[in-house]
Amino acid sequence: MSEILTIAQMYEADKQTIANGLPGEVLMENAGHAVVDAILARFQPCSVSVLCGPGNNGGDGFVVARLLRARGWNVRLGLMGEVAGLGGDAALNARKWTGATERLSAALIVGAELVVDCIFGAGLARDIEGDIADIVHAVNDSSAKVVAVDMPSGVDGMSGQVRGVAIDADVTVTFCRAKPGHYLLPGRALCGERVVADIGIPDAIVAALKPDIYLNTPRLWADHIVWPGLAGHKYHRGHVLALGGAQTTGAMRLAARAARRAGAGLLTVLADPAALPLYAQDMPGVMVAPIARFEDMMQDCRHNGVIIGPGAGIGDDTRRRVVHALHCARACVLDADALTSFAEDPSTLFFAVQGPTVMTPHEGEFSRLFADMDGDKVTRARAAARRSGAIIVLKGADTVVAAPDGRVAINDIFAPWLATAGSGDVLAGIIIGLLVQGMPAFEATSMAVWLHGQAGHKFGPGLIAEDIPEALPALLSDLWRAGVAPDSSPH
Ligand SMILES: NC(=O)C1=CN([C@@H]2O[C@H](COP(=O)(O)OP(=O)(O)OC[C@H]3O[C@@H](n4cnc5c(N)ncnc54)[C@H](OP(=O)(O)O)[C@@H]3O)[C@@H](O)[C@H]2O)[C@@H](O)CC1
Numbered sequence: 001m002s003e004i005l006t007i008a009q010m011y012e013a014d015k016q017t018i019a020n021g022l023p024g025e026v027l028m029e030n031a032g033h034a035v036v037d038a039i040l041a042r043f044q045p046c047s048v049s050v051l052c053g054p055g056n057n058g059g060d061g062f063v064v065a066r067l068l069r070a071r072g073w074n075v076r077l078g079l080m081g082e083v084a085g086l087g088g089d090a091a092l093n094a095r096k097w098t099g100a101t102e103r104l105s106a107a108l109i110v111g112a113e114l115v116v117d118c119i120f121g122a123g124l125a126r127d128i129e130g131d132i133a134d135i136v137h138a139v140n141d142s143s144a145k146v147v148a149v150d151m152p153s154g155v156d157g158m159s160g161q162v163r164g165v166a167i168d169a170d171v172t173v174t175f176c177r178a179k180p181g182h183y184l185l186p187g188r189a190l191c192g193e194r195v196v197a198d199i200g201i202p203d204a205i206v207a208a209l210k211p212d213i214y215l216n217t218p219r220l221w222a223d224h225i226v227w228p229g230l231a232g233h234k235y236h237r238g239h240v241l242a243l244g245g246a247q248t249t250g251a252m253r254l255a256a257r258a259a260r261r262a263g264a265g266l267l268t269v270l271a272d273p274a275a276l277p278l279y280a281q282d283m284p285g286v287m288v289a290p291i292a293r294f295e296d297m298m299q300d301c302r303h304n305g306v307i308i309g310p311g312a313g314i315g316d317d318t319r320r321r322v323v324h325a326l327h328c329a330r331a332c333v334l335d336a337d338a339l340t341s342f343a344e345d346p347s348t349l350f351f352a353v354q355g356p357t358v359m360t361p362h363e364g365e366f367s368r369l370f371a372d373m374d375g376d377k378v379t380r381a382r383a384a385a386r387r388s389g390a391i392i393v394l395k396g397a398d399t400v401v402a403a404p405d406g407r408v409a410i411n412d413i414f415a416p417w418l419a420t421a422g423s424g425d426v427l428a429g430i431i432i433g434l435l436v437q438g439m440p441a442f443e444a445t446s447m448a449v450w451l452h453g454q455a456g457h458k459f460g461p462g463l464i465a466e467d468i469p470e471a472l473p474a475l476l477s478d479l480w481r482a483g484v485a486p487d488s489s490p491h
């Protein structure tokens, strides 16, 4: 299950499931059971405090408290507000709770070994303040383990942002499908271990909602990988034109190596004649040509992909070459200087986009091109993709890939080692390497981001950008051997 549901889709799925005949009471009971199963799998019987808010997240808490107490656990429960103020299934489960209902306060944390956070879930509507903020601080300052129900209270389910303060959980149990806030930072870090539990919402109801946000896993793109065929030759695997810098040559050398490791059949570096020996000596497998030949070479449609940006320099030359490459409607990857060169006039860039185009800004480059966009990372990347007509890779520890048609992939990998010079150049290279082999742009870009993340994660401490292309053969072999591609049989 790699779909991610928005909060609105989740409410809709609940509503339709109930309309289909599965009562809300059963959904809440199933949710409580799922949380208890997660607790039983991780913790021994201990003193538990269940913190309940005024909505259905609190209702889940009453179920959890009842089920744990039935197993002989020592359970205290605190409620924000009055039992009389609860409605619907939460009120029903409050009536089934036979223990004391205390006032929600920091006193509940004293002596608790486990805290179950059911203050706010999907319905968090504003910043947490006052007494509730004090309780959140008390939980975070205590040594108790914390299991959050649906979302850690205070984490916005859509953006992953903290609304005032937020619970820092060890485990978060959510229902049916994950929400963006489980994967976007800082929400991802505050969730701790994430568990997605089935509570009886049919897959068909989820599918009918047409989710278009996905977790970036091979399931999203493996069927689209273009593996070389038995009778294939290098021209079938694409020919990249890499527009290298005159002075800063390292960036494009890294990108070129990555493109070739990702499977591009041929790669020609075009650069200032004085710099060409540097490229040629470093990489015997690439061809080199003077940058003045770029427009000529673009007339040959076998040159089916262009990467421009790493080390390119900011200014008119770069702008002109980018616009030319885009007008030729070849696969284009635009990074770094190729993006910053349009900071004063982004609409010229967007207007030129024709073929499969990928832009890979970090937050600084993004805000130069899309200065007026705000909101969470998914919203911004999606809006930028729509406006530009390009696939947008909004980089970071929670990289988001967005397509102009609205599809979004969120990366979920622990690879802080990737924050190193040249790492972004390598990513841009992997993307063009996959694009020229004929993979569709959204899938190729998502796969490249995944490979890059996996390379960083597996290599671990000590990683430098040069290591990333060298990690690709093993990762690609694993994908190929796993048979995730339909015709990947080596026989
Ligand atoms: N059938 C289903 O739907 C199922 C749902 N399930 C569960 O329901 C949860 C969603 O329930 P929910 O919609 O009641 O929202 P919830 O998170 O409990 O909070 C709403 C309450 O909090 C209040 N409030 C909000 N922010 C606040 C703030 N900063 N400071 C103070 N108050 C604030 C808000 O007040 P209001 O804005 O109305 O004034 C309202 O009273 C979902 O996460 C899952 O756990 C499962 O049981 C599976 C079946």
Ligand SMILES: [K+]
Pocket: 057, 117, 118, 119, 120, 121, 148, 149, 150, 151, 152, 153
């Ligand atoms: K919660």
